[in-house]
Amino acid sequence: MLKHVLRVLALVLVVAIGFVVYIAWPDEAKLSVDQVAGARPDITAPRVQTIPTVKVADAVGWPKGVTPKPAPGLAVAAFATGLDHPRWLYRLPNGDVLVAETNSPPRSGGGLQGWVMRHLFGKVGAGVPSANRITLLRDANGDGIAEERHVFMQGLNSPFGMALLNGQLYVANTDALVRVPYRDGETRITARPVKVMALSGGGNHWARNVIVSGDGKTLFVSVGSRTNIADEGIEREKYRANILQVWPNGNWRIYAAGLRNPNGMAINPINKQLWTVVNERDMLGSDLAPDYLTQVEFGDQFGWPWYYWGGYPDNRVEPKNPQLQEYSKRPDYALGPHVAALGLTFADSARLGDAWANGAFVGEHGSWNRKPVSGYKVVYVPFGPTGYPVKGAKPVDVLTGFLDAKGDAMGRPVGVITDRSGALLVADDVGNAIWRVSAAR
Structure with a gap:
């Protein structure tokens, strides 16, 4: 009996030592972020991790007087501070700005992946309860600072995306798309939200976005996957890893899949x-694998969980799906590995100068599964006159300096929009601020 116990203890010790060694020397990048970015990124052989590389910037907040660093020719200042985990932004027709102060609903789940996720949330300041609130910010005098702040909606469930269509404000909670009537200039909504449709909740990717379609008739709603690669079975991912198309009457369909x-x-x-x-x-x-920016058309299938970057197989996924390989759409533009691309807005309403006039701004929240870290900045992807990224172009830094000299996160960018003057607004959910990027004078 004693020998058996000693063997078990020895095995536990070996595993523990192996784990410590692995954490001390995790997988390190062999390519730069730029090499895995652009229309033709370098796609190298995978290095599968049973125990994940964990390298994330601890959240420390902004020291007094310190701000992110804008690109040459641009300036940055705080539009609003003292917010509670601001993640997403939406500009109303009169110029007021809505900010979703929100966070993940309480998480559960065992195993290694569950432990890693809970550990990471604590390190990046994302483990605090969600405020479940939308706040309205108003810059009435146009000086680039929101001097008015109003509680616009509350009692929501991890709200994220917001969109106005036909006098109704749609809000994407983590588990439902809801709407309320809206009149221009209102600073508070008291109407009870009406559920338009239920959305699949739970799991790792809780944030749901909503925007109005190009023809102004329907809505697009994004629903991320529950797990990394359908780890709990593909049946648990029903209506996940999708963009849905939703009509105001509540009818809907899957618009695109495998995202x-x-x-x-x-x-x-x-x-x-x-x-x-x-x-x-x-x-x-x-x-691997690169986050990406891409056009999405009805019926597109981008391969998740079986394939990435237009047909490269992920051999960890069971059961296999070989017939899907040739139909997996290749994305238009890689942003680099693990950058956590979240925010997106086009530059058509920006007034930052000719260098930033035709392209897309992307908020990169920052990596946890890469050494060294990637992301933690806002980048710009230049587009050509045809409506696609410029051939051979790499992402251009717009706003950096979110990490301090020790590599800790003073802030992490998420949502990006333009204000009514054409400046860029950036939600920072670690710094609890919204930054305003404008043309330098």
Whole structure:
């Protein structure tokens, strides 16, 4: 009996030592982020991780007087501070700005992945309860600072996306799309939200976005996957990893599939087509797989969970789906591995100068599964006159400096929009601020 106990203890000790060694020397990137970015990224062989590389910037907040760093020719200042985990932004017709102060609903789940997710949430300041609130910010005098702040809606359930259509404000809770009547200039909504449709909740990707379609007749709603690669079985991913098309009467259909976590969505001003940014899968090594920016058309299938980047197989996924490989659509533009691309807005209403006049701004929340870290900044993807990214172009830094000298996160960018003057607004859910990027004077 004693020998058996000693063997078990020895085995536990070996496993523990192996785990410590692995954490001390995790998988490291062999390529730069730029090499895995653009229309033709370098797609190398996967390095599958049984125990994930965990490298995330601890959340520390902004020291007094410190701000992010804008690109040359641009300036940055705080539009609003003292918010509670601001994640997403929406500009109303009169110029008022809505901000979703929100966070993940309480998480559960065992196993290694559940432990890792809970551990990471604590490190990045995302483990606090959700305020479940939408706040209205008003810059009435046009000086670039929101001098008015109103509780616009509350009692929501991890709200995220917001969109106005036909006098109704639609809000994407984590488990339902709801709407309330809206009149221009209102600073508070007291009407009880009406449920338009239920949305699949739970799991890792809780944030639901909603935007109005290019023709102004329907809505697009994004619903990320429950797990990394259908780890709990594909049946648990029903109506997940999808963009849904929703009619105001509540009818809906799957518009596109195989998108692990489509978050930011925007309508391309040139061709009125839907574009999205997508968080790709984890634990294939620090160089895979690239998050991406892509146009999305009805019936598109981007391959998740079986394939990434237009047909590269993920051999971890069971059962296999070989017939899907040739139909997996290749995305238009890679943003780099693990950057956590969340925010997206086109530059058609920006007034930042000619260098930023035709393209897309992307908020990169920052990696946890890459060494060294990637993301933690806002980038710009230049587009050509045809409505697609410029051939050979790489992402251009717009707003950086979210990490301090020790590598801790003073802030993390999420949603990006333009204000009525054409400046760029960036939601920072670690710094609890909204930053305003404008042309330098």
